Amino acid sequence: MKIFLDTANLEQIKAGAALGIVDGVTTNPSLVSKEGMDFKTLVGKICEIISGPVSAEVVSTTCEEMVKEARDLAKVAENIIVKLPTTVEGVKALKICAAEAIKTNLTLVFQPLQALVVAKAGATFCSPFLGRLDDIGHDGMALVEEMRLIYDNYAFSTQILAASLRHPLHVVQAAKAGADVGTMPYSVFQQLLKHPLTDIGLERFLADWKKSQG
DSSP: OEEEEEOOOHHHHHHHHHTTOOOEEEOOHHHHHTTTSOHHHHHHHHHHHOOSOEEEEOOOOSHHHHHHHHHHHHTTOTTEEEEEESSHHHHHHHHHHHHTTOOEEEEEEOSHHHHHHHHHTTOSEEEEBHHHHHHTTOOHHHHHHHHHHHHHHTTOOOEEEEBOOOSHHHHHHHHHHTOSEEEEOHHHHTTTTOOHHHHHHHHHHHHHHHHHTO
8 A cells, every 4th residue: 555645744744755655645725724835836845855646636616717726736746636626516627637637636535426436537546535434423444445346346547545544543444445545644654663562672672782782
């Protein structure tokens, strides 16, 4: 499973990239607003750090305006992925973007029919929001499993981007369910290598080494 960081913070992205396991970045207007920088400038800087897919979201609500934004964003860098909402207008825009070879990430997906529609329309990525489903008492991972089955049944090329991952267990579950990508905030990313027994074991090894050296 590919690992994306869900952040617009340049320092977090640099720190993640230093480990060599960050394959891409997802952003949204809320994340960008926290950084105090012009949107396109910030996205361009992220693309300089990360060579993989970088999702940048449109803020328009009509097809025509979304397509205009998508074309502008696609010019920022070759690895830009345009995030579109999974609405009627968003799918109309998706179809035009697909015809123009603009890569897309259809976001705010909460049920398998939405995932089927955007795959048929040519989405590059489809982002089910798993944590938000869990928040209202639904099984978010069941959605990933259904999407995996549907996409494999019909050999869709659309990648499943598991979004709204809230904790390390979500990451494990998404990988087991067959998600192509898991995107997570930096706070969750930091926990991927953490385990108390690892810390205790290292502490003991170092203590024993110190004793052996007199």
